[in-house]
Each structure stands twice: as C-alpha cells, then as structure tokens.
Amino acid sequence: MRAAQLAFQWLASVATAGLLLAAPVQAQTSAGEVEFARGVGFAQTPGETPRTLGRGLPLKEGDRLTTAEGASAIVRLADGTRMTIRPKSEIVLQQVQFRDKAPDNGLLLQMVRGGLRAVTGLISKGSPDAARIQTPSATIGIRGTDFDARLCARDCGTESAAVPETARPNAVQASAKVVVAQGEVFAIDGAGQRRRLVEGGSIYPGDLVETARGAQAVLAFRDESRVTLGSQTRFRLDNFVYDEQNPGEGRFLASILRGTVRALTGLIARANNRNVGFSSATASIGIRGTGFDVLCTGTCAGDVAAADSEGFTVWTWLGAIAVMQQGQTALQVLQAGQGLFIPASGVVQPVTSQPLVEGARPDQVSVPANLFATRGLSDAEEGLFVFVREGDVDIASAREVLHLGRGEAGFAGPGGETARPTLIPKFIEFDRMPLPSARNPMVATVLTESGIRSSNVCR
Secondary structure: OHHHHHHHHHHHHHHHHHHHHHHHHHHOOEEEEEEEEEOOEEEEOOOOOOEEOOOOOEEEOOOEEEEOOOOEEEEEEOOOOEEEEOOOOEEEEEEEEOOOOOOOOEEEEEEEEOEEEEEOOHHHHHOOOOEEEEOOOOEEEEEEEEEEEEEEOOHHHHHHHOOOOOOOEOOOOOOEEEEEEEOOEEEEOOOOOEEEEOOOOEEOOOOEEEEOOOOEEEEEEOOOOEEEEOOOOEEEEEEEEOOOOOHHHOEEEEEEEEEEEEEEOOHHHHHOHHHEEEEOOOEEEEEOOOEEEEEEOHHHHOOOOOOOOOEEEEEEEEOEEEEEEOOOOOOEEEEOOOEEEEEOOOOOEEEOOOOOOOOOOHHHOOOOOOOOOOEOOOOOOOEEEEEEEEEEEEEEOOOOEEEEOOOOEEEEOOOOOEEOEOEOOHHHHOOOOOOOOOOOHHHHHHHHHOOOOOOOOOO
8 A cells, every 4th residue: 555655656746747847848839830841951949959841840939940052941930920041051040929919029030151031020010129130240120021131151252153144223212211210100101001110211102101299200312302200290202203313304292291391402402493392281382492391280281170370381491482372373482581371261471480390400410321322342242131122121230220121232241331232132133042922932943943033033
C-alpha cells in the first residue's frame, strides 16, 4: 500500500512538472508560417534544433530564418505580412506581436544579410512606428508598404551588369512630402482610401489632407512651394504637374475646404503664375508670386447656418494676390499687408491688420536638402538598397533619415550616408525573385530562370 502511495505521488509530481514545463510553450503564440520554400533553408529558435523550411512550417518569435544559395521562401506572419526571402539571406523574427486592434502591436525584423520582398500587414497600418527592419547599414521604418530591401556587397553589381536593358530614372512621384506633422494628420486618396501621415509622408494629386483638432502640418512641394495647415483643416491637392526642366508648363491647383492655410508659392508660380490657383466655396485666389494666409470657416467651410462673423478671410504677407468671389467677375488685387473678409452676406470687407493664424509661416520652415534630390550611385555600391512599390518607408542611419514614397529607390551606406539613386538599380528593377503575392511562386521562379520575364517584376 505504501509503495502504491509513493508511486502515485511520484506520477503526480512528474505530471505537474510536465505541465509547468509545457506552460510557456502553450502560451507562446505563433509568429506565422511558411507558405512556399525552394532549396535548402532553415528556421531555428534560440537553443533549439534547426527546422527545415517547408510549406506549413510554423514560425516562432525569435526564429532565425536562413536560405542557402539558390534557395528562397515565402512566409506569412501573424498580422498578414508576407515576405519573399531571397537566396543567401538571414532574417531574424525579433518581435512579431499582434492581437486584433491591440495598441501595443509591433513588428521588428533583423536583416543580417541577403534581402527580402515584402507586403506588410496590419501592424504597419495600425501605427506609423510599429514596424521596423534593422540592418547593419540603417533601420527601415515601414508605413503600410509594399517594398524590396537588399543588403548588397559585390553581388548586386554583378547582377545588374548581366541585365541588357537600360535603367530607368528614379523619379519622385509624390507632389509633396510632409516636413512637419504635429498630432494626427491623414490623407484620403481619390479612391477614398485613408492613410495616416507622418513626417516624410507623401502627397499625390487628388489627395485630401485633413488635420485633427490641435494638429498641424507643413507640406513641401517639388517646385519649392510650401503650405502650412492648421488645426481641423481640410486641404485638397486637385492638380500638380512639375518638370524642373520646364516649370512654366507646370500646374498647381488646390482647394481650401475648411480651416487655416498658410501658403508660399514656388517655381511654377514664378515661371507662369496663371497655372497656380487656390479655391474655396466662397472665393478663388490667383497668384502673383506670393505668400498668403486663408481662414475658411462658416459658409466657406460649408456651414450654411453659420454666423455672419464667420466666412472667408485672406491676408497677403508677401507679393500680391488677386481674389475673386465665386459667381462674380471682378477681381480685387491685394498687395503685401492687405486683406479682406467675405461673410455669409457676401459683402466684402477690408482687413487692415493680420489675423491670428495657426502654424509657422512656411517660408520660415526648414526643409531637408535631400527631400527630393537624387545622386548618381553605382549598382555595385555596398550597403542597403530599398525600393518602394506602394506606401512610405524611412531609411534611418546613424547620420540622417531618407524618406521614400511610391516608386522611389533609396540607399544607405555603411558610413551612415543616405541617397536617392538617379536611376532605379537594375538588380531591383529586374529582380527574378517572385513577389510574396505571387499566386504560383514555383511557376514564376521557373519561368524567370528560363529567361521568360514574369509579369510581377516591378516597373
């Protein structure tokens, strides 16, 4: 009896110990899984035996993913992020923390060598600073993005040298970038898609920019125009066309829908001021090479029941503008130090002193020198290359930050220097690796290796 009692106690203690040992494993959430693998690759959790990469393999936070020469893999993380891991790569899933609508979601990857092609998921869309990739050259900040990242030694230059096609220009597609963002600032594109804007974020034609209560933003345009937006402002960029070789053919048209706008016109207005204009529900503004402020409240902001003390106020602090009421033909020209007010009644009243407006005068805001600049770089440079197919990315080195938008390529060298190459690197433009969104990555890989160009190659 005593022996049976001791045996039962021993079994109970072993079972309890087993439960205690198993508890952390049960509590550990999955970081994702492998969707496709080709060639030799491994996933290794610290302190455990390496696991061969294969379809359906579960991945854990902390896993180190490695691929051999000629091997690749596509993985899907818990938040929906999908990545194609290139041959001869080493990626560490340092942090993959995701719960639906949780405020502390985070994604941190370490790219030790090689590269990846990624379409990010919900973590990067939920917070502008929640998703990052650390590399030996710089840290990549991800803002709801579809992008490529590659750590290059001599291999990238060799790949580009084997491509017979001509490299295309690395043109900045964004009309403007955000150089100051205080509080919550958003952009809504022509399709109704809403995105959070932070410093470095891109603005495109058709975008409606909104600032929340207490928020402010400064936009710097490619033609050197600048616009400061105050709290609870709605500003739409209706049209922007600019070629630095021919600024007189450019066009800059915008709508002030509500709030406070301080504008400084740039090279388009200097070359041809007839192609620059700002409009509101109450009046439109023609440019004469100008700095001015607009306050749009009441009927100007669409409030038909507003008091007559609210309306459209404009004040010129540089150059001159021509103001025309909607439905009227007469223009009023305002020189620097002059203004006017149009209430709901429509009776124009002169303004003799500058009204109180939010935000800095845009000509007093510092704009980074490399905001739109490009520099001639060889594809054989050693360092980090990034190409953005959609969204926004920051490349932050120890020395500086480079902001990239849709269709832009950027570089960070081992010494901390960053630059936007004049040409899209050919090893990125003609990358043979399938995108993570490829429906059949094996077929795509075989086709490109056979010399047949895949339709998923970014152009």
